[in-house]
Amino acid sequence: MPNAPASPEQTALVQSLFVQHLPALRGFVLSLVSDFSLVDDIVQETFLVITAKAATFQRGTNFRAWAWTIARYKVLQTLEKHAPVPERLAPEVLEALASQGAAETWYSEEQIQHLAKCMEGLAPKAREAVELRYQQAHRPPEIASRLGWTVESVHVALSRARVFLRDCVTQRMLAANP
Numbered sequence: 314m315p316n317a318p319a320s321p322e323q324t325a326l327v328q329s330l331f332v333q334h335l336p337a338l339r340g341f342v343l344s345l346v347s348d349f350s351l352v353d354d355i356v357q358e359t360f361l362v363i364t365a366k367a368a369t370f371q372r373g374t375n376f377r378a379w380a381w382t383i384a385r386y387k388v389l390q391t392l393e394k395h396a397p398v399p400e401r402l403a404p405e406v407l408e409a410l411a412s413q414g415a416a417e418t419w420y421s422e423e424q425i426q427h428l429a430k431c432m433e434g435l436a437p438k439a440r441e442a443v444e445l446r447y448q449q450a451h452r453p454p455e456i457a458s459r460l461g462w463t464v465e466s467v468h469v470a471l472s473r474a475r476v477f478l479r480d481c482v483t484q485r486m487l488a489a490n491p
Contacts, residue, residue: 319367327367330376331360336422341381345388349448355391359384423489424482431481439474446471 319327331338335356342355362383363370370379432440442460445451446467451459453467460467 324367427485
């Protein structure tokens, strides 16, 4: 009976599993969508669908696979509405990324918090370039135009910023978990 409502216990179970897997699920969605505000919306919509479909989840089966499938469909729906046509990932690309991601560990909430702190250590123009690229999904030529840089300068700045951020997050993780 897929249309039967879930018992309160079943609903509590899937919501508890959702909260337990939230950092990994958020990381998974973030790997598919570059706009942070869309990521939050997709994660919230995924929670609502998981709660509504709680009766279809079978205890003892792979919650991550079930939840990631729901999230993947939410990503597809959201990108259809929000992404400009050239920016959209083909459904088969999303499928390939999702199938690889189901078994992998994604970024933890702790790593994401460290990343936010490390962003503060970037030079203002580098931080602006990173935000334009990864939060607002602008391409390097557009970033170059906005910042008055060459496209090559944008590539170099983003590369250096990624190295700095990776090293900073790694150092902060090591310091926090000796």
